[in-house]
Amino acid sequence: MTSASQPLPTKAIILAAGVGSRIRPLTDNCPKSLLVVAGMPILERMIRNIEACGISEFVIVLGYLENQIREFMNSNFPHLSVTFISNQRYAETNTGYSLMLALAEVDGVGFVKFDADVVFDAEILRRLITSDTNNALCIDRSIQLDAEEIKVVLGDDERVLQASKTVEPKNAAGESIGIEKISSETAIILHTELTAMMVSKAHLQDYYEAAYERLIARDIAFHAVDISGLNWIEIDTQEDFTAANQISGFKREVQQVQ
Numbered sequence: 001m002t003s004a005s006q007p008l009p010t011k012a013i014i015l016a017a018g019v020g021s022r023i024r025p026l027t028d029n030c031p032k033s034l035l036v037v038a039g040m041p042i043l044e045r046m047i048r049n050i051e052a053c054g055i056s057e058f059v060i061v062l063g064y065l066e067n068q069i070r071e072f073m074n075s076n077f078p079h080l081s082v083t084f085i086s087n088q089r090y091a092e093t094n095t096g097y098s099l100m101l102a103l104a105e106v107d108g109v110g111f112v113k114f115d116a117d118v119v120f121d122a123e124i125l126r127r128l129i130t131s132d133t134n135n136a137l138c139i140d141r142s143i144q145l146d147a148e149e150i151k152v153v154l155g156d157d158e159r160v161l162q163a164s165k166t167v168e169p170k171n172a173a174g175e176s177i178g179i180e181k182i183s184s185e186t187a188i189i190l191h192t193e194l195t196a197m198m199v200s201k202a203h204l205q206d207y208y209e210a211a212y213e214r215l216i217a218r219d220i221a222f223h224a225v226d227i228s229g230l231n232w233i234e235i236d237t238q239e240d241f242t243a244a245n246q247i248s249g250f251k252r253e254v255q256q257v258q
Contacts, residue, residue, distance in 0.1 A: 063090025
């Protein structure tokens with residue numbers, strides 16, 4: 001756990017390199033993060049929520065159709081401090097590799113990391129960044145768990161013991177939603193770990209949670225922040241996309257902006 005003086009993160013990492021093959025044809029000509037959900041592109045809602053929580057610096061890892069995202073950010077958020085990183089190996093790598101690239105830019109600063117396909121209430125982020133923890137994963141305890149979810153096993157004091165798709169649903173406390181807070185100290189160690197992993201072709205398709213678990217095995221603490229009951233959805237499939245467009249809370253957010 002942290003002390004009350006633990007500084008709030010000022011930097012956001014957004015992983016937006018993926019192809020989004022499971023939601024095709026919607027992503028044939030559009031990166032998944034720019035799909036419009038309840039009247040607003042996923043990435044725009046994410047940026048607005050991050051800004052509203054006081055985070056002002058962004059590192060965005062790009063790959064598939066990256067120029068569309070660059071142009072979108074430059075047109076809609078020209079006032080922001082944004083560093084773009086190109087994962088030129090996006091077709092053969094996964095989120096672990098993208099996060100490794102981002103951490104080279106972060107240079108040992110604490111951050112919040114986002115999967116670019118998550119639509120979420122700003123309250124989720126507020127709860128995370130103000131939590132009394134150095135390293136934390138947002139966990140939904142109320143969701144139906146299956147093979148595709150990153151399932152989380154917790155020990156005493158909400159400490160994370162495992163976080164992966166291979167966890168048996170019956171052993172899991174809930175799902176990690178793809179938004180985490182990482183301290184400056186852990187950022188350095190995590191970068192070293194991911195760099196070592198990505199030397200081997202066997203790890204190129206690893207999710208970043210594999211590196212989290214390796215740090216956990218070294219007794220580096222990660223804790224859960226319960227966000228059950230708050231609106232969020234990860235857009236993996238057309239069914240997810242349809243469901244997200246029906247969430248009334250997301251529609252209200254757009255009306256408030258307009």
